[in-house]
Amino acid sequence: MSRPLYCFYISLLHIAFSLLAQQATCNRHLTSLVPPTPLVLPYHNGPLLTGDSRSSLQVHLLWYGSFSPSQRSIVTDFFNSFREPTVNDHVVVPKQRTNKQHVVPSVWSWWKVVASYVDKNNASVANVVKLGKQFSDTTYSLGKNLKRVQMQALILKAIKSKSLPRGSGMTNLYFVLTASDVLVERFCMNSCGFHDYTRLPLEKSTTHGHLLSLPFAWVGNAATQCPGLCAWPFAIPQFGPPNPPLLSPNQDVGMDGMIINFATLLAGATTNPLGNGYFQGDASAPLEAATACIGSFGPGSYPGYPGKVQVDSKTKASFNAFGSRQRKYLLPALWNPLTLTCTTPQ
Structure with a gap:
């Protein structure tokens, strides 16, 4: 049996409370007389997803419902971006007064912060994330109104039918992505997605009675259900001042929110x-x-304002990281265990 571990939601009310607490660590004010208290995420001595011997993590996708080829490519290109970028991937800007070139923030540089987390054995989170197997359930086999526990059922069913591989150790992660016409329990009420884990019995050739931990996650497309909550800042916020939304970099508010x-x-x-x-x-x-x-995507962020991010000169779309094939993405700030601060892509 699995047990719920994580409930993730984005609303401006939540952003207001969380960002006020983090602002002292993300934005140092020169007028402050008292040094801000560092933000700390304690380590509880458990395992991390450290990947295999090559330090890569396999992420397997279960597409539930109807997704267009262009929507799928936004996600698959995201996975192709977990490597050091080249000149062919995106714009390279010359540094001032030097002949050297400066590569702008990328998905790869964003992930380097996550890879700096280490476990009790000093093993780091996988340096590389790779797209594993994909399976599409276009027939809505469990209907269009799902319970959260059914995400686990979908993955286990796909593994049993060998539509998705049976993972081993802490080297695999499974994602269920639901289409915009799929209703999910608590979606748009207090959740845009969650991660959890379930247990699988080990193969018969191994010791009887042992179980395999299988981490998985779910995220939904909020384009038609609650873009102001789960696709912010690419939609007018459902709560708070009706500030104009940012333009999404891939011209798909639902999918850019999913990213x-x-x-x-x-x-x-x-x-x-x-x-x-x-x-x-x-x-x-x-x-x-x-x-x-949460709610921080660039320097100077505060409740309801995502921070200063880059704007495409042609499309006027907002982003903070480049990916493969000249893709652009808006990625969340991360808590950096080395600096004890929130770090935006750089």
Whole structure:
């Protein structure tokens, strides 16, 4: 049986409370007389997703419902971005007064912060994230109104039918992505996604009675259900001042919102896969690598304002990280265990 570990949601009310608490650590004010208290996510001595011997983590996707090829490519290109970028991937800007070149923030540089988390054996979170197997359930086999526990059922069913591989150790992570017409329990009420884990019996050739921990996560497309909550800042906020939304970099508010939530869950699941990794607060609703910095995407962020991010000169879309094939993404700030501060892509 699995037990709930994580409830992730984005609303401006939540952002207001969480960002006020983190602002002292993310933004140092020169007028402050008292040094800010560092933000700390205690380590609870549990395992992290450290990957295999090559330090890579396999992420397997279960697409539930209807997704267009262009929507799928936004996600698959995101996975192809977990490597050091080249000139062909994105813009390279010459540094002033030097002949050297400066590569702008990327998905790869963003992930380096997550990879700086280490376990009790000094093993780090996987340096490389790779796209594993994909399976599409386009027939809505469990209907269009799902319970949260059914995410686990979908993954186990796909593993049993060999549509998805049976993972081993802490080297695999499974994601369920639901389409915009799928209703999920608590979606848009207090949740845009969650991560959890379940147990699988080991193969018959191994010791009887042992179980395999299988981390998994779910994220939904909020384009038509609650963009102001789960696709912010690419939509007018559902709560708070009706500030104009940012333009989404891939011209798909639902999918660009999913990338934000996907990245948040990916960071949380790798650094706290079984509920005894890095987190602060109640283990049933913890602050994790990205949720400790929720609502922050660039320098100067404050409640309801995502911070200063880059703007594409042609499309006017907002982003803070480049990916493969000249993709652009908006990724959440991460708690940096080396500096004890929230770090935006750089």
